Amino acid sequence: MQLFDIVFYVFAFITVVSAFIVVFSKNIIYAAFSLLFTFFGVAGLYVLLNADFLAVTQVLIYVGGILVLLLFGVMLTNKVINVEIKTGTIQTVPALILVAVVAGSLAGLFYSMWRTTGSPQASVSATTRTLGELLMTSYLLPFEIASVILLVALIGAAMTARRNRKA
Amino acid sequence: MGSLESFAREFVAWLPHVQLAHFLIVSAILFAFGIYGIATRRNAILVLMGVELVLNAANINFIAFARYTGTNLDGQVAAIFVIILAAAEAAVALAIVLNIYHRFQTVNVDEVSSLKE
Numbered sequence: 001m002q003l004f005d006i007v008f009y010v011f012a013f014i015t016v017v018s019a020f021i022v023v024f025s026k027n028i029i030y031a032a033f034s035l036l037f038t039f040f041g042v043a044g045l046y047v048l049l050n051a052d053f054l055a056v057t058q059v060l061i062y063v064g065g066i067l068v069l070l071l072f073g074v075m076l077t078n079k080v081i082n083v084e085i086k087t088g089t090i091q092t093v094p095a096l097i098l099v100a101v102v103a104g105s106l107a108g109l110f111y112s113m114w115r116t117t118g119s120p121q122a123s124v125s126a127t128t129r130t131l132g133e134l135l136m137t138s139y140l141l142p143f144e145i146a147s148v149i150l151l152v153a154l155i156g157a158a159m160t161a162r163r164n165r166k167a
Numbered sequence: 168m169g170s171l172e173s174f175a176r177e178f179v180a181w182l183p184h185v186q187l188a189h190f191l192i193v194s195a196i197l198f199a200f201g202i203y204g205i206a207t208r209r210n211a212i213l214v215l216m217g218v219e220l221v222l223n224a225a226n227i228n229f230i231a232f233a234r235y236t237g238t239n240l241d242g243q244v245a246a247i248f249v250i251i252l253a254a255a256e257a258a259v260a261l262a263i264v265l266n267i268y269h270r271f272q273t274v275n276v277d278e279v280s281s282l283k284e
Contacts, residue, residue: 008185012193019197022216023204035216038197042223045190049234051243054226054250061250066219066257073212073261077268090277095206099199106195110188127240134244146251153255160262163269 008048015041028074032067039063053128190231198224211264211274215257222253 018037025031039062046055135143181188197220204217226246233242268274 005183005185008189012189015193016196016200019200019220022220023200023207028210028213031213031216035219038220038223042197042227045193045227046230048185049190049230051230051234051246054230054243054246057247057250058226061254062219062223065254069257069261070212070215070219073215073264076265077212077274090207090209092207095203098206099203102202103195103199106198107192110191110195113188127243130240131243131247134240135247138241139244142248146248150251150255153259157258157262160259161265 004048008045011041011044011048013041014038015045028078032071032074035070036063036067039067050125051127053131187231187235190227194224194227194231197221197227209275209277211267211276211279212261214276215260215264218260219253219257222249225249 015038018034018041021034022031022038025034039058043055043058043062046052046058201217201220201224204220205214208214208217226249229242229246229249233240233246264274267279271279273279
């Protein structure tokens with residue numbers, strides 16, 4: 001068992017346990033903060049997969065942006081008198097059956113291929129430059145469309161969230 | 168019983184050597200948790216958290232396949248687009264949730280069943 005494997009198991013443990021807390025915790029605040037650890041664990045997995053730029057992007061956008069947005073949502077949509085914000089669950093049994101089917105089929109797929117996977121292809125190197133070149137050459141059109149989508153989402157979110165509309 | 172025993176021995180021998188399938192299994196677990204959260208939570212923001220878990224699971228798959236089967240970084244570019252769309256989705260969804268809260272005084276997705284007053 002090499003260092004790579006140990007680090008993988010540490011990050012996988014962090015990710016899975018905190019995702020479990022996100023889904024099963026009764027307290028919304030606890031769920032939101034364990035989502036933080038899930039995102040950090042996933043960023044660690046990205047580093048292990050030689051995706052350094054994506055790991056930093058994950059921390060910046062998910063932790064710095066999306067998680068803060070979600071926390072704003074939690075704070076603004078509950079009457080926060082104390083931190084005890086509870087929530088219920090519904091349809092537990094059908095959801096469990098659905099999840100069992102999904103996870104079982106995925107596990108079956110992976111079981112059928114687990115012996116055939118070899119070692120990683122490319123050697124470890126920095127990816128940022130290559131990613132930038134790809135975004136400016138092969139993926140230029142999706143890149144521009146994504147920027148337009150971000151602009152539309154920004155304006156749409158601002159318009160939707162505005163409190164008192166005159167028109 | 169013999170086949171089960173050999174399977175268990177093979178599994179234990181496979182476990183410490185991290186390969187593509189390990190990452191895929193972590194991603195499958197994340198995906199299953201996300202689906203469970205989407206299906207069972209009543210609070211709209213917790214449903215959003217489930218969606219984020221599913222997107223993260225998809226991203227792990229993209230990057231793991233890019234690392235283990237390809238020689239280029241196309242999978243990582245796809246993951247970048249997933250992150251971009253997740254950010255846009257979170258912003259718009261939060262705006263909608265705030266509007267729902269102002270109108271219905273709740274974010275319980277069961278009770279919000281009308282499009283118009």
